[in-house]
Amino acid sequence: MHDVVVVGAGPAGLTAGMYCARGGKSTLILGNLYGSQQSMGGLYENYPGFPEGIQGIELSERMLAQAQKYGAEYKQEMVEKVVHLGDVFRIKTESWEYQARALILATGASHRKLGVPGEDRYITRGLSYCVYCDGALFRGRTTAIVGHGNGAARAALYLSGICNKVHLLCPKDRLVAEAVYLDRLKGTSNLSSTFGVEVTEITGDDFVGGVEYRVGSTPRSVKVDGVFVEMGVAPSVGLALDLGLEMTPGGFVRVNRLNQETSMAGIFAAGDATGGRMQVATAVGAGSSAAISAMQYLDRK
Ligand SMILES: Cc1cc2nc3c(=O)[nH]c(=O)nc-3n(C[C@H](O)[C@H](O)[C@H](O)COP(=O)(O)OP(=O)(O)OC[C@H]3O[C@@H](n4cnc5c(N)ncnc54)[C@H](O)[C@@H]3O)c2cc1C
Known part of the structure; x- marks a missing residue:
């Protein structure tokens, strides 16, 4: 007792x-x-x-x-x-x-999940909810971050220092993050950001290979080695x-x-x-x- x-x-x-x-x-x-x-x-x-x-x-x-x-x-x-x-x-x-x-x-x-096909399948196979835990596994490689807030902004800063290329897929029309993070992000040359994204599927074979998404009604995809979900x-x-x-x-x-x-x-x-x-x-x-x-x-x- x-x-x-x-x-x-x-x-x-x-x-x-x-x-x-x-x-x-x-x-x-x-x-x-x-x-x-x-x-x-x-x-x-x-x-x-x-x-x-x-x-x-x-x-x-x-x-x-x-x-x-x-x-x-x-x-x-x-x-x-x-x-x-x-x-x-x-x-x-x-x-x-x-x-x-x-x-x-x-x-x-x-963490909140994305709730799209492929998400559960690729957990521990290239899909993660924690950049600080798993980011180092993607050193020199290409990753995507899905998110819109402070978590996504910090993930983008962290991964852009490790990865060759980082794709920020933002569901909103802008990042809603603290000014200090937004300022620092301006200096990252290996980060490309897309806004108004609706992720539809995480794809790959044994490991993550890409993300399928829509911007408005236009389907798009990006090839990546890892995906970090930062949806709050x-x-x-x-x-x-x-x-x-x-x-x-x-x-x-x-x-x-x-x-x-x-x-x-x-x-x-x-x-x-x-x-x-x-x-x-x-x-x-x-x-x-x-x-x-x-x-x-x-x-x-
Ligand atoms: C990526 C990220 C960045 C952040 N950055 C900042 C920041 O810069 N500044 C800031 O102030 N805050 C930040 N936060 C938020 C901050 O970390 C949280 O507000 C804070 O940790 C909340 O503390 P907590 O003790 O309520 O919960 P948590 O830190 O979530 O801890 C919850 C604990 O409960 C345990 N638990 C849950 N269910 C059970 C169960 N059934 N049985 C036993 N144990 C259980 C878990 O194992 C865990 O130990 C950030 C959060 C994240 C995810």
């Missing part, structure tokens, strides 16, 4: 775990440290305290080390089910079962839905923004799963708030 189980090992969960452990509560953090958006996000330039920026993986490892320093346990296990039994939560993972008196949900978000993220809220927690109209876990309480006593939530600004800095803030509320809840009991 733990005082608190934190589900999620991104910045929200790791911060919540650190606060609870430091506050003297027996704390278990469950999730995949390296599967968080934070770990897969590459260089973070806007998280305070790191003027040169910090790689997401290093930030995750540092946050975990700080939580563990105060006694938090971490297990790289994904939670499959949570059952609410009176004042106790039973948490079933892929390999074990735990119990907790309070629960903090910090399950974040995961959707919240990971399966556990919250199973528990019957109240959700927002946008499909996020509804919380009281003053204390991160959900609609169920003893369950708190933080980070991207709850919507809002979806940044590391806001996830960290909400994680600390959820932890303080969880500790107050336990102390009242």
Whole structure:
């Protein structure tokens, strides 16, 4: 039996775990440290305290080390089910079962798929959702990025430094990204951008060979060795839905923004799963708030 189980090992969960452990509560953090958006996000330039920026993986490892320093346990296990039994939560993972008196949900978000033929077939065969994880495999080769936001802009900057040629296939009529990224993109000579794209299929043999798409009603295609999908993220809220927690109209876990309480006593939530600004800095803030509320809840009991 733990005082608190934190589900999620991104910045929200790791911060919540650190606060609870430091506050003297027996704390278990469950999730995949390296599967968080934070770990897969590459260089973070806007998280305070790191003027040169910090790689997401290093930030995750540092946050975990700080939580563990105060006694938090971490297990790289994904939670499959949570059952609410009176004042106790039973948490079933892929390999074990735990119990907790309070629960903090910090399950974040995961990539949106394109939903076109060939996408599933070529995952790990030239199609990826993480340039910082897989970009180096395409050094000196030709790649395509499908996306329209900050993620696509950063992917374009990163891949244009590695690849021979990068094709940006943008579904909107322009990139909607921070000015700092748009400025840097102006200096990339090996990047070609096409706007108003509707991708229709990822093609190839054993590995990705190309992308079929339409611009308006005109069918087009491009030959590439790899495809990176940067279509943004959707919240990971399966556990919250199973528990019957109240959700927002946008499909996020509804919380009281003053204390991160959900609609169920003893369950708190933080980070991207709850919507809002979806940044590391806001996830960290909400994680600390959820932890303080969880500790107050336990102390009242
Ligand atoms: C490519 C990219 C670039 C980004 N760039 C920036 C940036 O420059 N600045 C910025 O501030 N933000 C940036 N972000 C956004 C930022 O990374 C997220 O807002 C932040 O990581 C959200 O934190 P989180 O803890 O809510 O979720 P996440 O970081 O997504 O972590 C979620 C955690 O929950 C775990 N989890 C999910 N389901 C379960 C389950 N069933 N059981 C157990 N564990 C589970 C996952 O394994 C993971 O550990 C970027 C994101 C991406 C993808």
